[in-house]
Amino acid sequence: MLDICIIGAGASGLAAAVTAAGKQKNNSVMIIEKKDVPGRKLAATGNGKCNLTNIHCTDVNDTLLFFEELGVYTRTDGEGRVYPYCSQAKDVVYTLVNAAESAGVEIRTDCTVEKIEKKDNCFRIKTNKESITAKKILIATGGKAAPQFGTSGDGYAIAKSFGHTVARLAPVLTGIEVHEDLKMLKGVRVKALVKLLKDGSVIQEEAGEVQFNEDGISGICVMNLSRFIKLEDGEAFAEGIRRYSAEIDFLPEVGHEQLENMLIKRMQLDLGSPENLLISILPQQLRRYIFDTLNVASAQKIDLCKLTEAVKCFRLGITGTKGWKVAQCTAGGVKLDEINMDTMESRIVDDLYFAGEVIDYDGPCGGYNLQNAWITGIKAGKAMADVL
Ligand SMILES: Cc1cc2nc3c(=O)[nH]c(=O)nc-3n(C[C@H](O)[C@H](O)[C@H](O)COP(=O)(O)OP(=O)(O)OC[C@H]3O[C@@H](n4cnc5c(N)ncnc54)[C@H](O)[C@@H]3O)c2cc1C
Numbered sequence: 001m002l003d004i005c006i007i008g009a010g011a012s013g014l015a016a017a018v019t020a021a022g023k024q025k026n027n028s029v030m031i032i033e034k035k036d037v038p039g040r041k042l043a044a045t046g047n048g049k050c051n052l053t054n055i056h057c058t059d060v061n062d063t064l065l066f067f068e069e070l071g072v073y074t075r076t077d078g079e080g081r082v083y084p085y086c087s088q089a090k091d092v093v094y095t096l097v098n099a100a101e102s103a104g105v106e107i108r109t110d111c112t113v114e115k116i117e118k119k120d121n122c123f124r125i126k127t128n129k130e131s132i133t134a135k136k137i138l139i140a141t142g143g144k145a146a147p148q149f150g151t152s153g154d155g156y157a158i159a160k161s162f163g164h165t166v167a168r169l170a171p172v173l174t175g176i177e178v179h180e181d182l183k184m185l186k187g188v189r190v191k192a193l194v195k196l197l198k199d200g201s202v203i204q205e206e207a208g209e210v211q212f213n214e215d216g217i218s219g220i221c222v223m224n225l226s227r228f229i230k231l232e233d234g235e236a237f238a239e240g241i242r243r244y245s246a247e248i249d250f251l252p253e254v255g256h257e258q259l260e261n262m263l264i265k266r267m268q269l270d271l272g273s274p275e276n277l278l279i280s281i282l283p284q285q286l287r288r289y290i291f292d293t294l295n296v297a298s299a300q301k302i303d304l305c306k307l308t309e310a311v312k313c314f315r316l317g318i319t320g321t322k323g324w325k326v327a328q329c330t331a332g333g334v335k336l337d338e339i340n341m342d343t344m345e346s347r348i349v350d351d352l353y354f355a356g357e358v359i360d361y362d363g364p365c366g367g368y369n370l371q372n373a374w375i376t377g378i379k380a381g382k383a384m385a386d387v388l
Pocket residue numbers: 007008009010011012013032033034035038039040041042044045046047050051052053111112113114140141142143145146149150151152153154155327328329355356357358366367368369370371373
């Protein structure tokens with residue numbers, strides 16, 4: 001019988017294995033991984049560069065120390081995002097896998113855990129190939145986001161089978177789909193302040209580059225806002241989503257009155273077409289879209305108040321998010337009050353542990369989600385190996 005069996009060779013599973021194994025710890029550790037190689041998602045993080053963590057995260061020093069001890073040399077950018085120095089996610093995967101295997105961890109790939117039962121103080125893990133028994137298990141199966149990397153939400157069913165509660169799941173860190181037809185804006189990128197409204201009130205805002213697609217908007221600021229689109233328990237999707245809208249301020253540095261005055265002055269100039277009132281403020285496609293929507297025939301007939309509104313309060317009705325395939329994270333998961341967050345052990349079942357995205361945590365872009373995976377993996381690894 002194994003001492004420790006870890007389900008999932010992703011970020012948290014590998015961190016836990018490296019922490020729990022090794023000669024002096026004397027534990028037999030196995031990782032069972034669904035995909036053909038470990039760390040498929042990890043290798044794709046940060047566009048292949050792997051934004052490991054962020055210096056603004058709590059417990060970041062534990063993560064930095066963990067990687068320093070493994071020989072991963074890092075650099076930090078102006079926004080606190082930490083990357084391996086050479087910006088190669090695959091080097092992080094290699095280092096972790098190599099460290100785990102050198103410490104005696106067996107990584108069994110192409111093997112899917114289907115069911116786990118606990119009997120007589122040991123766990124019987126049924127996979128698509130065989131049954132394995134272990135004294136302690138760690139569910140490090142990730143969430144439901146980006147299932148092409150093996151994460152199709154299996155951990156939630158396992159958690160529920162042990163009596164755990166799973167908070168409502170939603171794809172987050174993804175683009176937002178809107179009601180308006182944005183075909184003519186496809187490909188436009190602008191720096192702006194984006195506000196998320198619920199029932200007409202602003203609940204969150206974020207500045208950054210907004211990218212227009214034919215059916216919606218994306219970009220890091222939009223992805224971060226997607227975390228705040230939350231349907232209430234039992235609320236039907238169509239009803240819940242209708243309560244949300246987005247408002248874009250394309251000129252946040254300039255107030256409404258100041259913009260109106262600026263436009264009055266511009267009206268005295270011979271700028272050619274009416275839409276050129278916004279020349280050098282907005283890209284041409286966006287100017288055209290706004291003027292088409294306002295249905296303006298000549299510069300003299302422009303309602304400056306409406307034009308200012310269109311620049312500073314550009315409203316979009318939200319119809320959904322881009323969904324699981326392109327989401328970078330899962331909101332919801334195994335409820336935190338059912339887990340001892342110092343050890344990551346279940347408060348319901350002894351010797352059952354959770355780490356990574358499977359728990360009810362999601363952070364913004366910038367290294368926060370991998371930080372959650374490392375730190376919970378390290379804590380679980382220590383606790384399972386009794387080296388707290
Ligand atoms: C494209 C993309 C880019 C991202 N970039 C960043 C970034 O730069 N910085 C950042 O902080 N976060 C980033 N994230 C988020 C981050 O990758 C995840 O939050 C993190 O990997 C979660 O770690 P984890 O250990 O919980 O799960 P994962 O790393 O997803 O690993 C879970 C593993 O479990 C395996 N598994 C699942 N079910 C089973 C089963 N039944 N049996 C056996 N194995 C199973 C899966 O195959 C997978 O290998 C990104 C996400 C995506 C999709």
